[in-house]
Amino acid sequence: MSHLEKDSFGAKLGMWLFLFTEMLLFGGVFILYSVYLTRYPKEFGLGGHQLDLVYGATNTAVLLTSSLFAAMSVTAIKTGAKKLTLGLLSGTIGCALIFLGIKYLEWSAKFHHGIYPNSPKLIAGPPGESIFFSLYYLTTGLHGIHVIVGAVLMSWTAVMVQKERLNATDNVTLENVTLYWHLVDLVWIFIFPLYYLIL
């Protein structure tokens, strides 16, 4: 019976279902964003201008590059190029770390200016501004946790590739981790314009 063999289509189906749940998880945050944006358009505009476009744009480029590496690693493992796969996975993990580093710099700068959840400055300011930054920290924080989880998964997959548990014929786990990584990237593709560009 077919289920005694490894069902890589089934595994991918399961992963896609899980990605739906991730989209809906972030969907909840985006609902709040859209409702509060219509309520406080001016304060959101002011808040958006305080975000650093250079940090945001650099991080977008870093994440897109990491996704490219991840996609290439899937092609690489299917041709049996173990070294190349490992190199590309390291590239993805490296990009994830750079992303988190830049995020750390960006958050620290904001903290330094007294802008963090429940800070006296935000409490004293207009309510819409406090909502904007609360949402900003919530969204980027939740996304950051997903970047960390993705990097851990990538490292685990790299170990599996090294041990050749994942190889040219059996590589659906790598493909699934890559799918997850693309989702993390995709969410950022929405966060970046919503917070940095359109306001």
Added chain:
Amino acid sequence: MSHETAMAEGGFWRDTGRTGIGAWIFSTDHKRIGLMYLYCVSGFFLVGAFLGLLIRLELMAPGPTIMTAQTYNAVFTVHGVVMIFLFIIPGIPASFGNLVLPIQLGARDVAFPRVNLFSWWLYAIGAVIVLTSLFTGGGAPDTGWTFYVPFSARTTTNVSLAVFGVFVLGFSSILTGINFITTIHRMRAPGMTWTRIPLFTWSLYATAWVQVLATPIIAITLLLVVTERILGLGLFDPTRGGDPVMFQHMFWIYSHPAVYIMILPGMGVISDIIPVFSRKPIFGYKMIAFSSLAIAAAGSAVWGHHMYTSGMSDMGVLIFSFLTFIVAIPSAIKVFNWVSTMYKGSISLEAPMLFALSFILLFSIGGLSGLILGAAATDIHVHDTHFVVGHFHYVMFGGTGFAFFAAAHYWLPKYFGRRYREKPAIVGWVLMFIGFNILYFTMQVLGMEGMPRRYYDYLPEFARLNFVATVGSWIMLAGVAIVVWNLWRGLLKGEPFTGNPWGGASLEWSIATPPPTENFEEDPVVTHGPYDFKGAGVP
């Protein structure tokens, strides 16, 4: 485990590499996982029922009766949290779903057996976290199971931990849903076409989609409550520009579809039992299968009917009210099809059938009272009264609860290889049915007369009916006790149960009793539908 010693006869009970408790809590066998869920949810059901009894005792007479107001708030909150998140949501899908679904499809296990075990672990961990929250920090939560802000963001009781526990339980529910969808798509035996899938499994399919698509919303909502309490984000705090009504929307975007996670598997159980005990193929198979999907879809767009009094535009109220009435159509399709199946059937009134029949009646009363709440004008009158409490106990307990017991009487003998005694089962059922109606119908009358829900004290004119309701709760719990005791005793020490005594035509009745670890000796090839009794060769 005592069951293991009592049930060393064979099948999946014996066949394992590990010994002791490790053979259970590390087993990826869907039947063992299903039984572990069953023991857990049954235990939590009894805990929740005991708390419900305490609520009724407190309300037996006006004024303080057996507890303080703060204790009362905690008791009704914990009753709700335990019953909803620990019993009824995982109740039928995770326990009977795990036991039955793979076999009904002709598979040897679910698609991701290790994820299945992980899901049980998450359930166990979530349950431990919820229970820990009751006895640590500022004491048991007192917000009601709905965790409404702003109170839940401010109360000094241990809301953060309880909410985090529910978050973990949600993760467990999602993983079960993903597993079932993938199993149904990928693991069907040759010949098991979509229109040969038993209706119980069909209902689990619809349920699984709701679990996958709705649960993430409660996850983010509950995370927001925790961040609100710990980081002070202020997203639901009006003084900081937030809006508490947004919490209610996000909460009900999950929690209304969640009632279909609760009821759909119950309907599936009934759809499987009625034809077997009527000796007739199910009437309107495709419509019942389709109506499960229709309920899941329509039910996902009606959450606003919990919020008619929360502040919403008239247009919003109108649309949510209209959509709510739409849900009644697929529900009614099921009820009419069950009744049509019985028409001119050769009905045998054994325990599973009695529970199934009472399901139809109680669910219909609950469903129809739901329309009173779904219509905006009448809802304003009964909103937040005991009418609502009566309504959802009719659908949740009269519906899902009775279906849970129907499933237990129908399927468990197959897995234990022993059966309960029929007479105590019927006596217990009669008491449950009578007590249930005395308790919850009285609540609906009280609500119509204006008695609010969740209040510690009430006006003297409500005293007589509250006393009646409390007496009803004793009768019902006496019935529950007899039923549970009879099942417990019978499944462990009762008469042997072999073969296919009910005469079911779906695949689980074609294999050995108890089922072997691999379910099927040889991979089955399905040649007939699940209710084709002639094709299955049963009399």
